[in-house]
Amino acid sequence: MAIRASRGDVGAFRHLVREHSGLVYRVALRILGIQDAQDASQEAWIRAWRNIENFRGDSAFSTWLYRITVNTCLSVRRKESRRREREYSGDELPFLPEPRGGDADPEAASLGAQRREELLGALDHVRAEHRAALVLRHMEGLSYAEIAQILEVPDGTAKGWVSRGRAAMLVALARDENDHRETTT
């Protein structure tokens, strides 16, 4: 289908859009947040159509599409003023409070609206490249080789970005939790 679309077949392209729209929107939503996700996913598909004649099938179509989506999201982020990243002084380690029900209450089951907002808020404090790497690794479940291919960086850099993103996210999340607890007590 992708090869047909690369030859200018709009019907095949429409099929690809229907099939992969979830991937593009989901990644844009995780990297940019809900206010920019729709515009970014439209832009990603427009870029995909413009460049699809260069798609030769050397990599999976989804990898190629991930790359276009992530690049679109990163360029949206670069246009914005630099976001405030939570700094880590190193004075204290970032901890998350125990879940109320202890280990028998795994947060894996479902996330409440508040918890989801806290997570997305904390993600917002992670540098764009690190956030993209973190999303691809821990939310999309991709391997480091795939992440490196998508972000067009060496494997070691992809690993480093995920690691830094993970740490920065925990720092931001722990701080948000502490701030929240201070305001409620």
Place this chain on the structure above:
Amino acid sequence: MMPSGDQRWEILEKVGAYAANELEGEEAREVERLMFERPDYRRLAESYTRMLVMLNTLGNEPVEVPDDAVGYAVRRAYVSAFMRSAEVLIRDLGRSYLDAFVYYLGLRRESYGGGI
């Protein structure tokens, strides 16, 4: 002795990699030793595990794609394909007219079988 800020960040990343099951052999053993000696590092690993579970859960939640996010791109593709075809048609038509005009003025002799 308390580790410096850079060392703390390094430990923070190492414990994160351990919680994500990305360390093997000696590196994993080193983090396990640290966690055995320092309960706060153990707590840090638990915090990481909790965060990673939440991220994974969020990643697995179904996302509803707004119709506009899809429809607009497809419409643009159709318009661009139409414009591309129209451009080719107009170009070919223009070339044909030009050829006919040149022939009409007698500026070019008719060719037979590829040779002049």
